[in-house]
Amino acid sequence: MDHDRPNEASPGSAAKRLALGLLSIARTRFQLLGVELQEERERWLLSLVLVLGCAACGFLAFMALTIGCMAVLWPHSPLLAVALPSGTYAVAAFCLYRRIRTLFEDWQSLPDTVEQLRKDRECLETWLD
Numbered sequence: 001m002d003h004d005r006p007n008e009a010s011p012g013s014a015a016k017r018l019a020l021g022l023l024s025i026a027r028t029r030f031q032l033l034g035v036e037l038q039e040e041r042e043r044w045l046l047s048l049v050l051v052l053g054c055a056a057c058g059f060l061a062f063m064a065l066t067i068g069c070m071a072v073l074w075p076h077s078p079l080l081a082v083a084l085p086s087g088t089y090a091v092a093a094f095c096l097y098r099r100i101r102t103l104f105e106d107w108q109s110l111p112d113t114v115e116q117l118r119k120d121r122e123c124l125e126t127w128l129d
Contacts, residue, residue, distance in 0.1 A: 029116060036110045047103055054096035061089035 064086030071082045 032116060033113050036113050040109060050096050050100050054093050054100060057089045057093035057096060061086050061093055064089055
């Protein structure tokens with residue numbers, strides 16, 4: 001007789017399988033959380049670079065516009081030579097600003113983890129009913 005092996009239908013065996021299943025689910029959820037935290041960090045870094053680029057281009061546009069206004073006072077009108085960089089920097093700053101707005105409008109923190117936790121909750125609710 002083999003008394004050391006638990007019966008598959010015993011409550012202890014079912015509890016052990018349930019605990020192992022829950023640990024497996026928890027492990028995969030933590031792995032998903034780690035991946036999403038890495039993606040979130042990369043998004044923050046990208047947004048920081050875009051903000052700094054937008055600020056730099058805006059500053060350069062302001063400086064070029066200032067130089068352009070000074071150039072109007074010169075006897076020879078180098079306004080076009082100064083307005084062209086000013087316009088270029090202004091367009092670049094506007095494009096970066098629009099990109100930042102788009103990035104933040106579509107921003108979702110940890111979407112896959114939240115979705116998996118929702119599915120786990122629904123599965124647990126149906127299992128407990």
